[in-house]
Amino acid sequence: MAKAKNLTDMVRVFDPVQPLSGTELTEFYVDRQSESLAQMETRLRVARKDEPIKLLFTGQRGCGKSTELAKLAHNLRRHYFIVPFSVQRQRWPMVELTYSDLILGMASALFRHATEQQIITHAPAQILDEAFDDIRLFFENTIFGPEISYRQPNRKFENSVKVNALAVELQTKFSAEGVTRDGIRKRLEQRMGELIGKIDMMAEQVRVKYKRPVLFLVEDTDKLDLERARAIFLGYGATLTAMHASVIYTIPVGLRYSTDFNAIQSHFSDSFFLPNIRLKHKDGMRDHDGYEQLANAITNRLALPLIDPVAQTALLEASGGLMRVLIRLTQRAAVRALAQDRERVTLADAQASIEKDRGDLTAMLAPVDYATLAARHLDKRLMSGDAATQQLLHALALLEYRNGDSWCDVNPLLLPSLQELGLAAA
Amino acid sequence: MRLTLNARQDLKELSVLLRHTERACWAFAVYNTSAIRDVALKSLQRLLKPIPIFDFTFSSNQRNPLAYLDTLPPKAGERRAVIIFFDVERADDKVFGILETQRETFADHPHSLVFWTTPVGRVQLARKAPNFWAQRSGTFDFTVKQEDEAIKNTSPKIQTLKVSGTKRARSHKVKPMRQKEKRKKGKRGT
Numbered sequence: 367m368a369k370a371k372n373l374t375d376m377v378r379v380f381d382p383v384q385p386l387s388g389t390e391l392t393e394f395y396v397d398r399q400s401e402s403l404a405q406m407e408t409r410l411r412v413a414r415k416d417e418p419i420k421l422l423f424t425g426q427r428g429c430g431k432s433t434e435l436a437k438l439a440h441n442l443r444r445h446y447f448i449v450p451f452s453v454q455r456q457r458w459p460m461v462e463l464t465y466s467d468l469i470l471g472m473a474s475a476l477f478r479h480a481t482e483q484q485i486i487t488h489a490p491a492q493i494l495d496e497a498f499d500d501i502r503l504f505f506e507n508t509i510f511g512p513e514i515s516y517r518q519p520n521r522k523f524e525n526s527v528k529v530n531a532l533a534v535e536l537q538t539k540f541s542a543e544g545v546t547r548d549g550i551r552k553r554l555e556q557r558m559g560e561l562i563g564k565i566d567m568m569a570e571q572v573r574v575k576y577k578r579p580v581l582f583l584v585e586d587t588d589k590l591d592l593e594r595a596r597a598i599f600l601g602y603g604a605t606l607t608a609m610h611a612s613v614i615y616t617i618p619v620g621l622r623y624s625t626d627f628n629a630i631q632s633h634f635s636d637s638f639f640l641p642n643i644r645l646k647h648k649d650g651m652r653d654h655d656g657y658e659q660l661a662n663a664i665t666n667r668l669a670l671p672l673i674d675p676v677a678q679t680a681l682l683e684a685s686g687g688l689m690r691v692l693i694r695l696t697q698r699a700a701v702r703a704l705a706q707d708r709e710r711v712t713l714a715d716a717q718a719s720i721e722k723d724r725g726d727l728t729a730m731l732a733p734v735d736y737a738t739l740a741a742r743h744l745d746k747r748l749m750s751g752d753a754a755t756q757q758l759l760h761a762l763a764l765l766e767y768r769n770g771d772s773w774c775d776v777n778p779l780l781l782p783s784l785q786e787l788g789l790a791a792a
Numbered sequence: 793m794r795l796t797l798n799a800r801q802d803l804k805e806l807s808v809l810l811r812h813t814e815r816a817c818w819a820f821a822v823y824n825t826s827a828i829r830d831v832a833l834k835s836l837q838r839l840l841k842p843i844p845i846f847d848f849t850f851s852s853n854q855r856n857p858l859a860y861l862d863t864l865p866p867k868a869g870e871r872r873a874v875i876i877f878f879d880v881e882r883a884d885d886k887v888f889g890i891l892e893t894q895r896e897t898f899a900d901h902p903h904s905l906v907f908w909t910t911p912v913g914r915v916q917l918a919r920k921a922p923n924f925w926a927q928r929s930g931t932f933d934f935t936v937k938q939e940d941e942a943i944k945n946t947s948p949k950i951q952t953l954k955v956s957g958t959k960r961a962r963s964h965k966v967k968p969m970r971q972k973e974k975r976k977k978g979k980r981g982t
Contacts (some may be wrong), residue, residue: 698929
């Protein structure tokens with residue numbers, strides 16, 4: 367998507383639904399100079415090829431995790447054979463997701479990725495046909511078995527093509543049929559070691575043939591409800607990290623604050639948190655770098671100056687450093703300007719857009735929440751054991767930042783309400 | 793009944809958003825009387841012409857909006873359309889679960905989605921499908937002050953009973969809304 371030359375383009379390029387990908391990732395991406403992102407990338411870069419790294423990655427909703435993972439994949443594409451796996455894109459029911467679904471999904475993604483025609487034709491040499499035949503048999507005999515009917519691939523096809531077709535078939539059947547899911551889960555529970563063995567075998571073939579180890583990027587597991595996420599990552603952490611391939615799992619931010627987190631983390635090589643972009647330091651001083659990064663998120667998308675500087679500043683401050691909120695606020699301001707037949711976004715458009723988001727956020731709060739918000743605005747403490755604080759972090763009424771230590775503050779959209787109630791200084 | 797100045801402004805903004813986005817987007821239209829909702833909808837249809845509009849009403853036997861998207865005619869799957877969802881606040885947790893966990897699939901469709909919801913429904917959605925809610929392009933306010941007796945008489949509570957008669961037809965027929973509207977000649981039942 368090209369940079370915006372007018373307000374109509376602006377409505378398109380400020381898209382709160384899609385994370386950056388492809389050319390947009392090169393054109394619009396903002397380097398947020400995040401220490402944790404740099405550490406995560408370094409960790410993966412310096413790892414020995416035979417030393418798989420297992421990472422957990424989290425951050426508040428809308429902070430930009432998906433875009434950062436896409437950027438990481440782009441940066442590491444010469445170091446790793448990247449296998450992205452998105453639970454939601456499979457249309458698998460996340461409300462009943464189990465650890466075995468995750469491993470099966472990752473295996474299926476690896477088999478599909480390694481057998482896609484463009485990858486095979488670009489490979490220096492064909493991956494061994496016997497390995498594919500072995501995986502084909504595993505699909506037919508173990509995953510589907512005699513009870514589950516499935517579309518068998520054409521016998522004349524090469525084994526790699528058959529495996530690809532079976533992986534597609536699995537994805538379709540698994541998303542659509544509850545009985546199939548239950549049958550497969552039951553069978554795999556007893557054969558999990560065998561499935562992990564197949565992943566290892568394929569990962570090894572990929573490593574030998576492509577000279578790059580496998581790195582799974584598991585997305586959407588941060589959207590799981592906390593109980594399910596705890597059951598998967600605490601209950602089966604050892605299994606999730608058993609394969610001989612590197613992997614990054616996204617996890618719900620709430621899990622990071624839970625008392626179980628140390629136990630969960632013990633199975634993984636490391637965990638990384640993506641903080642929101644800071645507009646202020648903990649002491650209230652302006653963070654110029656944060657302003658610049660957020661301003662770049664707007665200007666990188668514009669070919670012409672389509673927004674008044676005061677309007678831009680108002681939007682940056684209201685976003686609280688949440689990338690997706692900034693994108694939505696800017697899009698809505700452009701929509702308003704367009705509706706009023708203007709050619710630029712003015713301060714009035716920005717303020718109207720901010721007011722709408724403020725209305726949405728205040729509608730979620732109960733009167734009792736304001737006392738907690740006021741307390742956190744004063745002390746900036748994350749209070750990981752405090753349920754009220756955690757709930758407000760989850761609702762994005764409180765935003766987490768980091769410089770040195772982690773701290774939180776009230777979402778700037780809510781400050782006027784606190785000031786009106788006399789709970790914060792004007 | 794006429795739209796307030798603010799509602800007219802929001803309606804214009806909603807139509808600008810739906811007209812100019814190229815990829816999937818979703819928005820929430822908040823209302824508290826069915827009369828206002830119907831007036832706004834009619835104006836929206838006019839403003840969006842010739843973009844096709846389809847509608848879907850959540851009910852006990854029509855819970856999966858993704859399945860609905862799959863039933864759209866093949867041409868509608870390729871062309872961008874506006875899909876209007878009603879009664880999401882009357883849906884059960886399973887619906888919120890679908891919105892929350894399948895948002896990538898919604899994002900893969902080329903359509904713009906508009907959820908008409910009451911203020912209570914807005915809160916429910918934000919709490920029960922927080923990730924879906926977080927990706928909204930915005931909320932558009934069509935609520936009116938409730939003091940007016942005439943407004944009370946057309947509140948969504950009463951509207952539910954009337955809607956239920958047409959719900960089935962609406963839920964199962966996949967036809968562009970504007971054609972259906974013409975046929976019904978305003979007999980929306982709401």
